[in-house]
Amino acid sequence: MSPSSCLAACLVTPPPASLRVAVIGAGAAGFVAARELRREGHRVVVFERGAAIGGTWVYTTATESDPLGLDPFREIVHSSLYDSLRTNLPRECMGFLDYPFSSGRSPAGGDPRRFPGHREVLRYLEDFCRDFDLYRLIRFQTEVTGVENLCDERWEVRSTRDGLVEESEVFDGVVVCNGHYTEPRVAEIPGINTWPGKQMHSHNYRLPELFLDQMVVIIGSSSSAVDISRDIAKYAKEVHVSSRSLSTEFPKKQPGYDNMWLHSAIESTRTDGNVVFLDGSQFHVDVIIHCTGYKYHFPFLKTNNTVTVDDNCVGPLYKHVFPPSHAPRLSFIGIPWKVAPFPLFELQSKWVAGVLSGRITLPTEEEMMTDVEAWYLEIEALGWPKRYNHNLSENQFEYDDWLAAQCGHPPIEEWRKLMYESASMNRIARPEKYRDEWDDDHLVTQAEQSFKFL
Numbered sequence: 247m248s249p250s251s252c253l254a255a256c257l258v259t260p261p262p263a264s265l266r267v268a269v270i271g272a273g274a275a276g277f278v279a280a281r282e283l284r285r286e287g288h289r290v291v292v293f294e295r296g297a298a299i300g301g302t303w304v305y306t307t308a309t310e311s312d313p314l315g316l317d318p319f320r321e322i323v324h325s326s327l328y329d330s331l332r333t334n335l336p337r338e339c340m341g342f343l344d345y346p347f348s349s350g351r352s353p354a355g356g357d358p359r360r361f362p363g364h365r366e367v368l369r370y371l372e373d374f375c376r377d378f379d380l381y382r383l384i385r386f387q388t389e390v391t392g393v394e395n396l397c398d399e400r401w402e403v404r405s406t407r408d409g410l411v412e413e414s415e416v417f418d419g420v421v422v423c424n425g426h427y428t429e430p431r432v433a434e435i436p437g438i439n440t441w442p443g444k445q446m447h448s449h450n451y452r453l454p455e456l457f458l459d460q461m462v463v464i465i466g467s468s469s470s471a472v473d474i475s476r477d478i479a480k481y482a483k484e485v486h487v488s489s490r491s492l493s494t495e496f497p498k499k500q501p502g503y504d505n506m507w508l509h510s511a512i513e514s515t516r517t518d519g520n521v522v523f524l525d526g527s528q529f530h531v532d533v534i535i536h537c538t539g540y541k542y543h544f545p546f547l548k549t550n551n552t553v554t555v556d557d558n559c560v561g562p563l564y565k566h567v568f569p570p571s572h573a574p575r576l577s578f579i580g581i582p583w584k585v586a587p588f589p590l591f592e593l594q595s596k597w598v599a600g601v602l603s604g605r606i607t608l609p610t611e612e613e614m615m616t617d618v619e620a621w622y623l624e625i626e627a628l629g630w631p632k633r634y635n636h637n638l639s640e641n642q643f644e645y646d647d648w649l650a651a652q653c654g655h656p657p658i659e660e661w662r663k664l665m666y667e668s669a670s671m672n673r674i675a676r677p678e679k680y681r682d683e684w685d686d687d688h689l690v691t692q693a694e695q696s697f698k699f700l
Contacts, residue, residue, distance in 0.1 A: 264288055265418035265602055268403045270390050270546070273301020274371055275580035275591040276423035277380050278342065282595035283421070284383070286603040291417070292380075293405055295324075295389035299375050302326055302427045303368045313446035314536070315430035326427045326449045326470075326540075330477050331364045332681055334469045334673065335586060338693040339665040342588050343658075345374055346697040360690075361681035393420055394548040399575050404546075419575045419602055421595075422544065426581070429543035431558070432536050433465045433512075441515035448537040454478045461529060463521050465512065466537030467491055472677065474537060479506045486521075486529060488512050497527050502678060542581070549576075558633035562618040565645075566636055567594055570614035574601040584639035586666055589658065593649035600653055661692040 264287045269276050272294035280290045298304055305327045312320045333340060337360055341347025347370050352358040357366035375381055385405075391412060392404035401420045406412050430447035438445070448470045454477045462482045464475045467489040479485045483505065486497070490511040500506040510524040515534075522528040542555050553569045553576075554561065564570055566581045577598045580591050600606035608614065625635050638645055643666075647657040668686040676683055 267291075267419040267421060267602065268293060268390075268393075268401070268415075268417040269421045269423055270393070271301060271423040271425060272296075272299045272384050272386075273303070273423065273425050273580075274588055275425070275595075276301070276421075277371075277375050277384070278588070278591050279421050279423055279579050279595040279598065280380055280383050281378050282592070282599040283602070286599040286605070288419075288599065288602060290383050291415075292384040293388050293390045293403070294384050294386050297386050299381070299384065300368045300371050301425050303364055303371060305329070305364055305368070307452055309450040309452065313444070313450045314432055315447045315449050316432065322428060323450075324425070324428055327364050328448075328451050328470075328474065328477070329453050331473065332359070333361050333364075333367060334669075334681075336360050336665060336669050336684075336690075337362060337366075338690060339662045339669070340586055340588055341370070342374065342592050343655075344592075344700055345377070346693075346700060347588075348694060348697055350694075359681075360684070390546045392548060393422075393546050395572065395576070401575065419577075421577050421579060421598060422547070423579045424544065426542050426583075427540050429541040430536065431539045431541050433538050435512050435534075436514040437517075438515050440517050441521075442517065442519050443515075443531055444533045446533065446535055448474055448535060449540070451535060454481045457482045457533065459483045460532040462486070463488060463512070463529075463531050463534045464537055465534065466539075468537055468539065471537035474535065475506060476503075476678070478535075479503055484529070486523075486531070488523060495525055497523070497525055556632065559635040561635070562615060564608070564614035564618055565648075566638075567598065568601075568608065568614065570611045570618065573608055573611070573614065574598070582636045582638045582642070582645070584637050585642040586662075589662070590642065590646060590649075593646055593653065593655065596653040596655060597649050606652055659693075659696055661689050661696065665689045665693065 266289045267283050269280050269290060269292040272292050276292055277299060280292050283290045302325050304325050306323060306325050308323050310320050310323050337347045349358040352366060357363050388405050388407045390403060390405045394402045396402055401417050402414055403417055404412050404414050430449045432447060451474055457478045458481045460482050462478055462485050464471055464487045475485050475487050485506040486509055488509045488511055492510050497507040497509050500508055513522045513524045515521050519530045520528045521531045541558055542560050552571045560581055562570060563578060567577050568574060569576055579594045582590060601608055643658050643663050650657050665686060672680045672684050
């Protein structure tokens with residue numbers, strides 16, 4: 247068959263009702279995708295390079311040999327958790343839609359707090375996998391090394407188990423769920439290559455005691471920057487937090503702390519060890535910690551540049567899930583950020599599973615591309631950089647409800663939306679205490695009432 251006739255055959259072949267689907271990653275996105283795919287009658291294999299489910303929620307004391315995470319040959323540690331991490335969302339609204347993460351689920355010896363620590367989240371995810379019998383779908387310690395499209399719409403997936411001989415298999419579809427908290431983004435700082443101090447990324451931060459009596463600069467204003475700065479301030483001599491979004495003429499001492507200040511962006515670093523801020527202040531610093539986020543990274547994916555990552559925008563993706571030229575046989579779960587992740591993963595997975603079975607219909611490739619381009623223009627009109635394309639902070643529930651409508655699923659519960667908003671406002675009003683003090687107990691009551699019907 248000639249290439250042109252082969253391509254034509256690929257375009258007109260209808261998807262069968264049941265497909266063999268590879269899911270890459272057994273974090274929260276991967277195993278909820280596996281559940282929804284199986285519910286639709288698909289045959290699922292989940293590839294997980296680690297020895298356990300949970301993805302970034304699997305805490306380890308191990309860190310990478312390159313503390314900045316820039317060495318492409320480093321042995322990658324998947325988790326970015328620090329020991330003291332607690333959720334920044336209340337458990338009621340962060341759980342899956344049909345599997346409540348309520349305090350009543352916490353076993354004896356667990357962590358029933360409304361904003362629990364990471365071990366409680368992992369326990370919840372393990373319970374989910376056990377209760378839905380998902381473990382038998384997962385190939386642990388199996389790393390995907392290559393994913394490549396074949397002519398007949400199928401995909402070749404190459405993998406190695408325990409780093410041994412590479413194996414090749416063919417799947418009808420691939421769902422990418424490998425997370426995006428592994429490949430660090432690092433701030434660009436003038437003079438940093440000759441600055442004599444130490445640098446690290448928050449990806450490799452675990453415990454604050456290592457910073458005893460040190461002068462520390464933390465770059466960033468995200469949740470991790472806020473948590474880590476307060477964690478370290480208990481031990482460090484001084485902590486100076488640099489935020490490029492802050493424009494101030496003077497450093498601002500943080501309320502409740504004698505040794506922590508908030509600054510504008512870093513102007514430069516110097517060979518004498520000093521760090522100079524745009525607010526004019528400078529200090530001799532021992533360590534700079536980059537709490538500057540992560541890059542999307544799909545080293546295994548071979549698409550001849552039909553799917554790319556440009557300024558941390560994965561594209562083109564229709565509704566952040568389907569690349570139009572490969573839809574529906576290639577999809578991505580969990581790309582959006584600044585969201586309540588587990589419900590979003592679940593709804594995206596329902597959509598993907600329904601589309602693959604033929605129960606839900608996608609627009610044409612041209613229509614999907616038009617939608618993608620319209621979204622790009624909307625982001626540009628807001629004045630946001632391209633890397634904000636997957637930031638759904640302003641419209642995550644509109645997006646969730648759109649997904650739900652596609653799947654014939656009820657919209658996100660009103661109490662969940664209000665609780666998310668309440669928690670966000672409380673985090674601003676009580677930055678030190680929002681995890682332990684709140685004013686929305688009436689929403690907790692509504693959540694608990696709704697859980698009784700599941």
